[in-house]
Amino acid sequence: MPDEIWVSTVGSNYWLFDKLGIREKHYGQDWAPPKFEKSALAETQYQNVLRYSRGEKLEREDFAEAAYVFDPKRWSRVKDLFALRGFFCVKGKLAELLKGFDLGEGGLVEFPIYEMDKTTRLPGPFYFLNFGSQKDCFLPGESKKAKLLARNKKTGVEIWERPIEPSDGDVAVSESALDGADLWVDPKLHSVIFMSGPLHDAIEAAQLGIDFSFVKARIV
Known part of the structure; x- marks a missing residue:
């Protein structure tokens, strides 16, 4: 979608x-x-x-x-x-x-x-x-079970770790995630790839035999 x-x-x-x-x-x-x-x-x-x-x-x-x-x-x-x-x-x-x-x-x-x-x-x-595409969309304060890994004292930039086994809605993103590229990374969130609804749907429909471990993000 x-x-x-x-x-x-x-x-x-x-x-x-x-x-x-x-x-x-x-x-x-x-x-x-x-x-x-x-x-x-x-x-x-x-x-x-x-x-x-x-x-x-x-x-x-x-x-x-x-x-x-x-x-x-x-x-x-x-x-x-x-x-x-x-x-x-x-x-x-x-x-x-x-x-x-x-x-x-x-x-x-x-x-x-x-x-x-x-x-x-x-x-x-x-x-x-x-990848070559970043979006500042991850909302740690609205997400569930996210863990702060590091914070740069000079810049204030934070790196977060996702839940070990996330479920639908655990990862919260801003509406800005809906704009721009279909595939991207938010450098604040470790070991996660974000995808648009259409790209996710196309991958699922292709039946590639690859477990992408998809969960739906919650848009705030």
Whole structure:
């Protein structure tokens, strides 16, 4: 519905993003080794992931340059939403669906995925989901079970944690959430993606086999 706002906590679905059988190459660096255990990100890469989680628009070079499949069996099970070193990625029906919606200043950033030889490119296409859209819409005082994580003493900016298992109406937003992009992040609320009613409805109708863990926000 156009006058609805939905919250997705899909990023907390560990099983959806664990051991996908792919590894990455960052710009100016070698390919990551073909194993599930991952080393810590370099400081610049880590900061890019933090910026991404706040819904800031990233440049192409801020994402990984490419990826390759080292475990074809696991990769064959990957759905239209997956992750690569802290960034959401999309393919297939979900990617085509998102192209029809307002993604604000963000959008879909295409990148290559190769076979084990790191030369033969998979057909794809594959995209990073570049959020690039923020809305100051979350209302912690009107929300239920939200927990304050941190407050910047100089700026007064607060970071809140959502309920562990939110229900419809637990997360309150202002009416301003109805304007603008269909997909966004409020940097005040940790680990949450917001979606418009039409985008939520389209994802549900597409029957992607992905549990987005949707709950309806309460508009104040």
